[in-house]
Amino acid sequence: MKRLLIVLLVIALIGWSFAAAARRRRVSESEYQYARAAEARREAASAQSDARREARRAAEEARRAMREARDEAQRALREAGREIREAFHEAREAWHQAGDENRDAWAEGADEVREAVAEAAQDARECVADIPVPIVPGTRTVEASPEPPRAPESPEAPEPPGFPGLARDHAAPQPPAAPQAPSRPRAARPQATPATRPAEPERWVVGLVSVTEERAHAEARKKLEQEVSDWLESHDIPRSWTPPARLVEGMIRESRISRIDKEYGTVYEVRIRPDFSPERMATLRQAYRDQLVRGRLVLLGSALAFVLTCLAALSGYIRADEATRGYYTNRLRMLTAVGVGAAGGAIYHWIA
Known part of the structure; x- marks a missing residue:
């Protein structure tokens, strides 16, 4: 009987030891799982904080890049405006310089023409200076009266020494003057009749x-x-x-x-x-020139309007992309392209 009790007691102790060992094993496993879960939570929290820091850093870099791009665009616009103004000033100076050169050339040409006319008049006067027949301006040559040339006067003989006045008292006799022909009466100058325009068929x-x-x-x-x-x-x-x-x-x-x-x-x-008639041709030519100038002005205004539309679309895209922090970049680009295309089509149809 004692042996049976001892055996039962030993069996109970062995079972209790096994149960205690299993319980300790379960407790240790649960603690281990809890520790692993806590460690996983800590790792997830650290990873999330790292991701937030990376996202903030990326957003800051994106904003910085957008600000730099905006500054670059504004700087490029200012540079383009300054270059356009400089080109306009240079063109205006070139225009004024060309006008001054043209005026100088016209003045020099006018001076040369006046000098040539004066030289031609002087040559004409020198050519007719030795003609014995007097020429009256406004008359014809056939109406002038012929006059023979005068005989050359004989030079006075030198006075002999010691006899003053002898050569003057005994001067050579002058030949008699040739009789002049009676002058013919001047014919009346015909009056110039105004040119009549031929009648057009x-x-x-x-x-x-x-x-x-x-x-x-x-x-x-x-x-x-x-x-x-x-x-x-x-x-x-x-x-x-x-x-x-x-x-x-x-x-x-x-x-x-x-x-x-x-x-x-x-x-x-x-x-x-x-x-x-020529008057009608002048009217039509003036209308053609007015329409040509109007067409060129419309074309220039349309080009300027398209350029301004492109600049406005670019500025709006930059501002909208900066405001949305780059989340709608592709959509904004597509919307900007559609707006620019629609503006170009409208301007083209308006010109056509």
């Missing part, structure tokens, strides 16, 4: 025959426009330029419509007498 523009009067007038008008284009091209005005309708209408002096009876019916023909 009448020029008619005949349109194609048409069934109705409206179509006849339209055909005549089309023919007149073709004639006007040919006339302008002959005076160095390109055919691509279309004169305004009011000027073409103003060229019509007279319009006649003829009714022609044919076997197949009645047709109409319109004849137009246009004004192809």
Whole structure:
């Protein structure tokens, strides 16, 4: 009986020892897991703090880069503006210098022309100075009276020594003067008649025959426009330029419509007498020059507007990208490109 109790007691002790060992093992494992979890939490917290520091550093560097880019863009804009102003001043100085040179050249040319005219007049006076016939300005040579040249006077003989006045008292006799021919009465100078302008031949523009009067007038008008284009091209005005309708209408002096009876019916023909005078050409040339200058100004203004639009879009993109801290860079770039393209298309359609 005692042995049985001892065996049971030993078995109980062994079981209790195993249970205690298992409990200690479980406690140690839980502590180890807790320690590992705490260490993992510490590592995650440190990694998160490092990531936040890196993000703040990256954001600071991005803001610094954006500020530098903005400063560079502003500096480039200032440089471009200064270069444009310098180029404008240089162009203006070159223009003034060219104007001064042209004025000096014109003055020198005028002086040379005056000197040449004076020399020519002096040469003409020297050429006619030895002519015995007096020439009166405003008369013709056939109306002058001929005069023989005078006989040369004989030189006085030298006085002999000791006899003063002897050579003067016994001077050589002078030959008798030749009789002058009676002068002819001067004919009346014909009055200059003002030059009359030759009458220009009448020029008619005949349109194609048409069934109705409206179509006849339209055909005549089309023919007149073709004639006007040919006339302008002959005076160095390109055919691509279309004169305004009011000027073409103003060229019509007279319009006649003829009714022609044919076997197949009645047709109409319109004849137009246009004004192809130099005054009308001067009016059309002035209109062409005004339109050419207006087109060039519109083209220059459109180019400046497009450049200003591009600069405004670039400035807006930089400010918006800086305000959003670079989170919408691609979208802002696409929006800027779309805005610039739309502005360019609108300006092109406005010019066209």
